[in-house]
Amino acid sequence: MTKKQILINSLFTENAVWRQILGICSALAVTNLLMNSLVMGLGVIFTLACSSFTISLLRNYIPNRIRMMVQVLIIASFVIIVDLFLKAYLPNMSKALGPYVGLIITNCIIMGRAEAFASNNTPINSAIDGIGAGAGYALVLLIIAFFRELFGFGSLFGIPVLGQWWTKWSIMVMAPSAFFMLALLMWGVYILQTKAKKI
């Protein structure tokens, strides 16, 4: 597979959320505001790229029986670096995201890519795969957050766009709407992909 194919594959074709149904918990939790989704997405892209690169670099030395422990250790280290960086240089963003940055550690996509790709491929390809999978996750978050923030708050990235006449849909701000939106998105993508295959 070429580098471009790896990227497209992990970003669209085998998208972590809508094809592999991974990372659902955070996709449901942070998607009521576009800004939170964007920063969460960027954090995951960084962690995925760095952890996949490092795990791939060490793949021939990591003992098979303890590989998951090592992967979690490496992933956790990168997440703590992101957290410290945000606290020191972007304190407002760090405050806005609260506990979610720390929760990147438990994002299944990162372990999933480490196991499925980074432990059998070269470091550069693994980093590209990580960026693709992270961007795919960020894409899903942004699509869902776009509709939830628009209908729920009448705004986009905190800027009011729908005006006073708009009756805010409270359900869009609350957890259930994330389930509906995610299911609708998966349905839409499935239809598009099966149509594309037939052609």
Add this chain to the structure above:
Amino acid sequence: MEKQKIHFSETKFYPVFFMIVITIICVGILATFYHLTHKRVEDYELAQMRKQVLETLGLPATSVNEDYERYIRVRTRDNITFYEAKRDNIVIGYCFPMQGSGLWGTIRALAALNVELSEITGFSITEQNETPGLGARITEAWFLDQFKNKSIIFKDEVIKYSLIPEDEIADLTEIQQITGATASSRAIVNILYNNLVEIIQKFKNS
């Protein structure tokens, strides 16, 4: 029979050895990174806290450290630490740090009271871990401003504010809650009530 040589990476000790080494490396990197950033983080947190104390008390915070030195004194009485604001040597108000449980973790807040300890003059949140977009909206100005100028005493008892829906108009003892974040809104009202009861009880006689 000749003994077969086993490579170190195939022995039982290798995983243990590997884990120890990689843990030391990771912890070392994190410790270095923490060491490089913690001064900056602490300075920022201190400045942020001072700024918030000044703002909650309604004082200027253009140059935070200077203004803080000029107006604020930290005092402790009956195990309660609080900030006393003075302007031209006259006490103009008090600011009390308070804390309590939120939905996901501890919420810390600041409540500024007038000199008679009968009215809230400002309220702000210093730390919270509520759900972003839902409970985290307790930090929004419209929600916090509702506590401004609210009486805290009625017939010698501390008032416990009741919650009403976001689109209804609140009277003197009511607070508009955040839609979809009832638990966090209630947590704030409870934290305020519990801490005020303790403060009023201890300060009543002095």
